[in-house]
Amino acid sequence: MAEPTLNALDRKITDVFPGYTVRKDLVSAVKGGALVPTYVLEYLLSKYATTTDEASIESGVERVRSILADNYVHREEANLIQSKIREKGRYTVIDRVQVFLNEKTDQYEATYSNLGISRVIVDPQTVKDNPKLLVTGIWCMSTLVYAFDEGSGEVPWRLQRLMPVQMSHDDRENYVAGREQFSDGEWIDVLMQSMGFNPDQFSERAKMLHLVRMIPFVERNYNLVELGPKGTGKSHIYSEFSPHGMLISGGEVTVAKLFVNNSTGRIGLVGFWDTVAFDEFAGKAKKAGKDLVDIMKNYMANKSFSRGVETLQGEASMVFVGNTSHTVPYMLKNSDLFEELPTQYHDPAFLDRIHFYVPGWEFDQIRSEMFTDGYGFVVDYLAEILHNLRDIDYGTKYSEYFELSPTLSTRDKDGINKTFSGLMKLLYPNGQASMEQMEALLRVAIEGRKRVKDMLCRIDATMDPVEFTYTRRGNDRALAVETLEEKDYPELYWRDRDLQTDGAEAVVEPEEVRGHTVTAIGHTTADRPDVQTPEQSGNSEDNAEPAPFIGRKEFKADQRGVSYRKLFGPHLAGATEITLMDPYIRKPHQLRNLAEFMDVLLGGITPGDQIRFHLITSLEKEPYDEQQLEGLEYLRGAYGALGIMFTWEFRDSIHDRKIDTDTGWQIVLGRGLDIYQKFDNNWLNPQTKHQILRRLVSDFGVTYIYNAGK
Known part of the structure; x- marks a missing residue:
């Protein structure tokens, strides 16, 4: 495992908070195929790898790997672990545990999610000490005992010991005192690194919006909505960050599960969790019962709910996250920024109870370089601090x-x-x-x-x-x-x-x-040197818009003065559906070509409108296919925020290179988009910004065909 260089912030946080920090890249190093929340892994790392000494980290990571290998239950290995429990008599497992009351036998029984066993006998005191076991279950390290008695007819499984994955003490005094040793900027970066992000990759505004996502964990009865494009990490913090948070599907909740079960009188999620987040909440086709919406509105306004005679209180914050399918100007022009919500929730009485709307479109899609290899708080430690700060x-x-x-x-x-x-x-x-x-x-x-x-x-x-x-x-x-x-x-x-x-x-x-233009996706242009605007790509030089040309044009090797805007601009004007077929959109420089082509499309978009752009290309060979997919996904997010709804498909055996539009134009491309010679891709090189300064790589032709009846 490579040892990252400790920067000043890493040294400071590890010095001020010894024993409560962890190197954040260790989580991915130990996780492997284990479907375990981050806070579970960091709970283990906090026991064995909270140090900056590389040798100690290595041994700690190996210890955690060993624990995961021996104790974490993979579903496909459930029978093997059950056998180990039987043969050894007792065994410690890491799994999600939920408890139910068996009224026929008057005893509590646990179900183990991955292990696949149920009716595990649980001592009542264990349930009393850990009431969340009765709601949706919690991640635990627990010791199971197998004691089969043929004549008794009782279930052989017994829960002997249970250790929830969470801190047991309030360290606020030390935490508050330690905060005083950091500047505001340093502290924000500490919190960003604690969430697993590299603060150098984010603007000040983006950092602040990330902090807003944390408010439901530190503020009681806080109602938050975040709507935005896919892949921006909207739900990650609510499922991975804290053992006090619960992420559920927006379409799978009932009044009984969320508030109270009338038949049993048992309180639901809002009585046990600090934050209840609804994933995939958007979607006009989704349905919700009127009783659920009504009781939710009352709870969000009054912190209380009633089903029957008794009025109950809850402290859980409510978070609603979902995806948008249109750009911000499109929503503003045609509807509103809540347009994706189900009809029952697209209701003024419900929406008026929302305290903050996080503009999800300002977040970049998550990329590997956004994650930190620096130090941050063990998330379980920070989660417990935030939990206790809810009292203030x-x-x-x-x-x-x-x-x-x-x-x-x-x-x-x-x-x-x-x-x-x-x-x-x-x-x-x-x-x-x-x-x-x-x-x-x-x-x-x-x-x-x-x-x-x-x-x-x-x-x-x-x-x-x-x-x-x-x-x-x-x-x-x-x-x-x-x-x-x-x-x-x-x-x-x-x-x-x-x-x-x-x-x-x-x-x-x-x-x-100051001095930077804030883009529609929340970062300054200084933060985003790899995404070009039409001005940056050199298209601004082609000010004159010639009339669309029908016929064929020939171009010569080493020729200069050719840009995508001159080649395609007049013929793409007014099109709302465009398809590009080019088998060679695979390598990094070809993805740059695609971005520059999309810059031309941007010039034809009026705020509030959208262009559907579809690419047909071939898949790069392994191991470079991941880089191609990441590049395409990045372009989808970056340009989607600006009005280009980008999709793609792979075809194994294509050779044609052409552009088709819904306005009747077909442009047959001799070389596709890959028309320029290699050049020094340094941002100080004017060729990087101005296509007309680049030389063409070979002779080729472009044919323009117009189908007036299309």
Whole structure:
């Protein structure tokens, strides 16, 4: 295992929090094929590999591997483990355990998920000490005993000892004291690394949005929605980050499972978990019973629920994550940012209870370089700290310096206060922050609630718009907060309203983002040198748009002055469905060619519109096929956020190279897109940015055919 170089932050966090940190790349090193949450693996690593000494790490990792090999139950090996328990009499396993009360025998019985056994006799005290066993089960290290008695007729399985994967003590005092030794930027990076991410790969805004995802773990009864493209890690933190979180499918929950079972009187998920997250919540075709929606609305508003006579309380935060199928400008032009939600939840009464809308489209698709090999908190340690910080409320700490607009409703203020409180606990757990530090968090909190309310006013015409502004104490000037999509697409965002903000004054962005253009996917252009805009690819030179040409054009080897925009621009104008067939979109430079072709398509998109672009190519040979797939997936996410709905398919035996459009054009490509000679791909090289400076690799021709009847 390669030893990463410790940077200053790694040295600092391991010095300040000895025994509570772990090198984050170790999880993937030990996981193998084990379908175990990250917090389970880090629980084991925290026992054997919380050190910076490479030799100790190596031996610790081997110890954890050995434990996983001997004790983690793979489903296909369940019979083997059952045999080991029988032959040895007792055996320790790592598995997910759930307990049920058998009313006929008046005893508790456990079911082991991977081991595939049930009716394991459990001592009542074990259930009393671990009530979550009765809800959805928890990951445990447990010792099972096999004691068969032929004459008794009893089940032979017994649970002798159970150790939940979670910390047993509150270390807040040490945690808060240690935080004081870090600057704000360092602490944010510590939290990013604790989530497993490399902070160098993210802008300051992207880091802050990642922290918002953590608020449900540190703030009681917090209601969060995140909608965005696939593959951006929306649900990862709710399934992997904390033993106090539960991720369930949005279509598989019932009132009895979520709130209370009337037949047994047993409370559901909201009574046992800090965070209940609904994965794949979006989808207009999904259905939910009216009783579930009604009780959920009441719970989200009042922290209570009732089925029958008794009113019960719950502290679980509710998180709803789902995928969008359209770009932001398309949604703003044609519907609203909640358009993907099922009909029952696309309801003003439900949506008004949401405290923060995380703009999922601002997250990049997850890539390997985003993960860190540095040190962060053992997630179980951090999860327990956040769990205990839920007892504190910092929601009105900002009132010493700021006052919210009086036009805001009670629910608007509640959403802002709870988000602010959560961010304060994450960044300033002692509750002490300066005016400038609080203002940055307050603006984030206001923006997240504003995104909800602005869409509500669009959905429900009877809802009165409010001013998302605030004033500094001693100053009457109202300071406005805008969402990023409001800045990017003002005409679409305020399509039915006046663009003016009632005289409120905008606030200048902080130094970190000045001088950079913020893109639609949440990073500055300085963060994204590998994704080109039309200006970067040289297409901006071809200002003159010639009329579409019918016939054939010939090009010579070593010729300059040829760009994709000159070759294809006039013929692609107005097309909304485009298919490219080219067998050679496989290697890195060919993927760059594809990106530059998609830049040409970008020039034909009006905000709010979309182009469907389909690629037919061949699959690269192993082992380079993974690199090809990662590149295509990256382009799908990056350009999908800008209005190009990119899909692809592989065909084994294709030779033709052509472009077909829904406007009747077919362009037959002699060499496909791979027309340029190799050049130094350094970003300082002008050929990298200007296609017309590159030389053609060989003679080739392009034929333009128009089918007027298409």
